[in-house]
Amino acid sequence: MRHFVLIGQTASASADFSLENLPSSSGRLDALLRALRAALLVSHDVRRDVCVYLVLRGGPRAPRVLRVEGARVKFLRPDERSLAILIKKTLEAAPPVLPELTELRPGIHLRDGDLADLLKEVGGAPCYVLEEGADDVRAQPLVNGDAWFFLGDHRGFDVGSRELLAARSAVPVSVGPVSLHAEDVIALLNNELDRRFNAGL
Numbered sequence: 001m002r003h004f005v006l007i008g009q010t011a012s013a014s015a016d017f018s019l020e021n022l023p024s025s026s027g028r029l030d031a032l033l034r035a036l037r038a039a040l041l042v043s044h045d046v047r048r049d050v051c052v053y054l055v056l057r058g059g060p061r062a063p064r065v066l067r068v069e070g071a072r073v074k075f076l077r078p079d080e081r082s083l084a085i086l087i088k089k090t091l092e093a094a095p096p097v098l099p100e101l102t103e104l105r106p107g108i109h110l111r112d113g114d115l116a117d118l119l120k121e122v123g124g125a126p127c128y129v130l131e132e133g134a135d136d137v138r139a140q141p142l143v144n145g146d147a148w149f150f151l152g153d154h155r156g157f158d159v160g161s162r163e164l165l166a167a168r169s170a171v172p173v174s175v176g177p178v179s180l181h182a183e184d185v186i187a188l189l190n191n192e193l194d195r196r197f198n199a200g201l
Contacts, residue, residue: 003148004039005053008032009155013056013064015091027058033083038183063114073107127170134172144197151182
């Protein structure tokens with residue numbers, strides 16, 4: 001199972017955003033949705049071996065962690081608006097308090113908590129942090145299986161997140177010498193893993 005964790009420092013943890021003005025009203029949830037699409041969707045199919053976590057730190061309900069499972073999610077479409085509608089409906093269905101991971105729609109779970117809470121689920125699995133200037137991922141002995149990849153949003157990583165990931169011995173890697181958007185980084189990572197391990201769906 002591949003796990004992608006995207007930290008949205010201002011991304012809305014509630015449904016109080018406009019579909020007509022998603023970038024400005026949602027704390028740049030739109031950037032996380034594009035990364036979600038890159039992680040899970042391929043042409044006419046969904047990657048069933050991928051799980052995506054969105055750490056939502058914006059708004060009055062924050063922080064919350066939203067998990068999307070490729071093996072179980074339904075009605076996942078590639079356009080940004082459809083993804084925004086799906087997540088908005090999920091957040092609307094959420095009760096005010098969610099101490100445990102709760103499935104609100106098929107394959108979509110939500111819980112209260114932040115990165116520190118999520119890291120408790122990782123166990124001894126290998127972790128990688130996507131960082132500009134780090135060693136090229138193509139030169140790393142990646143693990144075929146239960147690996148976790150952590151990415152920042154348009155603001156990158158905050159100090160607290162960096163410290164948590166460093167304490168977890170997450171390995172810094174990059175996908176090349178040029179700074180890319182998170183969704184492009186994930187597409188390249190998936191491609192590298194597909195090529196290296198002959199992955200299927």
